[in-house]
Amino acid sequence: MGLGHDPCWRGQQVDLNRSRYRPSLRKLNIMEKYIMATNSKPLEGLTIVEISAFIAAPYAGLHLAQLGAEVIRIDPIGGGLDFNRWPITKDGRSLYWSSLNMGKKSLSLNMKDPKAQDIVRHLLAQKGQGQGMVITNLGARGWMSYEALCAVRPDLIMVQILGNRDGSVALDYTVNARVGYPWLTGPAEANDQPVNHVMPMWDVVTGMLAANALLVALRNRESNGQGQLIKIPLADAAMSVVSNLGLMAEVMVNDEERPRLGNHVYGTFGCNFATADGRQVMITAFTPRHWTALVAATQTEEQMQALAASHGVDLKKEENRYLLRDDIEKILQPWFAQRSLEAIGALLDEHQACWGPYQTVRQLVDEDPYASLENPMFQLVDQPHIGSYRVAGSPLDFSKHQRVAPTASPTLGGDNKDILINHLGVSEDDFHALVAEGVVGAVAE
Known part of the structure; x- marks a missing residue:
């Protein structure tokens, strides 16, 4: 059932008007309250819903979670497109998925079911300045469009990551091909072949922009009570970097294209050297x-x-x-x-x-003190079904906030019960009924 009717859970009657956020007449300085409080987690008190897959949006959510925000990631029952993405453990657990979701909560829903859609709407309609925020890189259409979700929370903040600005599909690897870097990467003599780098740079850049955009929109809402939709095309994020670093100006002003230089650094001195012991x-x-x-x-x-x-x-x-x-x-x-x-x-x-x-990842893990527990950014984390290993928290080291220790990623759907009962007020009987109906995933998958 949609909003405006009985809630999707039977026993618990929820007043939808009460559950909507109504801006307070009292001026709140949300950034002072949540960012400037000494000895608190920097983003403590914020709740962000993340509906995502792959890297850009999950990376944004990870960054916010590492700073103390409550990030609730919503996935399909059984896992989304990236749930089993490599690298995986010997028994098939995705190290990729667990790494990008450290410190988050997991809610698994059958998003095609109107009752599950109602759950998402109610989650976004929670009262409070620190509520009513969503990051997604999936299709925000129909019931999940910004306009539809604003019906339950008019001051909703939505950050939507796109491929191209016209809505067409693009991924990091296709965007990287488009912006010229493969013709600048690799040996100087490889002039007739593009060379891709392997880091998903534009996903990471876009993820950080998404986190920043959400906090900017939150500050705006704190001052005037207005939410907004922020769109971030992956291709635009990449092109802005290429423009801001002068590569496009180099062509337009100087009528020159930068040469491929191997490991030399353009415009200054920098290169690699071999050592006597093979390093x-x-x-x-x-x-x-x-x-x-x-x-x-x-x-x-x-x-x-x-x-x-x-x-x-x-x-x-x-x-x-x-x-x-x-x-x-x-x-x-x-x-x-x-x-x-x-x-x-x-x-x-x-x-x-x-x-x-130059180090392999194994050498980084085994030999580099900066990647060891000597660095307070790293902590040992016991990840369910995977084991105990070093995990990085946020690299930001605030003088007025405690460092947020990294915590394990959730099991898929591991927070279903907590979110529905404690966030939304669903009764235990109705929760189990929703699981039995296939609306909500099992408690832990």
Whole structure:
């Protein structure tokens, strides 16, 4: 049944008008209340509904959950499109799904059933400034459209992630192909083939934009009582980055296209070097101090002075280091090739040069202290059905808020009972009836 009739659960009568949020006449400073309270979780008191799949929207929800918001992810019974996505454990549990849903609550519903749709509407109609917010990257049409949901909460905030701005389908990998980066990535000699990078960069960027957009809309609602719909096309997020970093201007103003450079850094000096023990390091020298430190650590002052004199340039200027990058690389190569990674690291650190070791993910996990429990961002989390392992919380370290410890991801539908009974006031008998009817998933799947 739809809203305006008896609620979908039989025994519990819910006054739909009472359950709608009506803006208070008293001015509330929601950002002061939830963001600026000393010793609280930064987003404590906010409840966000997430109806999503894959990366962008779940990443937004994860970011908000890591800051203390209550994030309720809604999935189909049995799991959505990404529930079994790789990587998976030996017994088929998705490490991908569990990682993107750490700290959230899980509600599993048969979203095709009008009773399940009623549950979503009632969840979004909960009273309070910290309620009535939803993030989705699924089709917000019909009963789930912004206009339809505003019927139960006029000041609803909805963040909707699209593929392309016209509503057509696009994913990170197709968007990345479109914005030019595959022709800038890879070896310099691979001029006739695009090279994809493997990080879903545009999903992550869009997810962070979605979280930011929700908080901006919340601040607006706090000041004037108005909700709004915010659309974020994945392709627009990517194109905004390409524009903001000057790549589009480079073509339009200079009539030039940036060349593919392999591991060299455009416009300055930076590249990789092999070590005596078979490792690789990345070296950068963006600033005069970086450059001075690198030259001092490698004891190449005389060679660099001779190189600069022969070309009549000052190598403390990064554009000159870029133009002479191949010569600088040749001067530095023997120094790295004659030393182990440990020896190189000690000397570069002594001089405060800017560098980093190339590591596999296994080396990151096994060897890097920044990825260990020495870093307070990481905690051991016991994930049901998977085991105990290190998990990162939010990288944000506030001076006026406690760090929110990461917690396990939910089992699919593991919060069904809590959400329906404690959030929506459904009786226990009616909850079990909804499960039996296939409207709500089993308590834990």
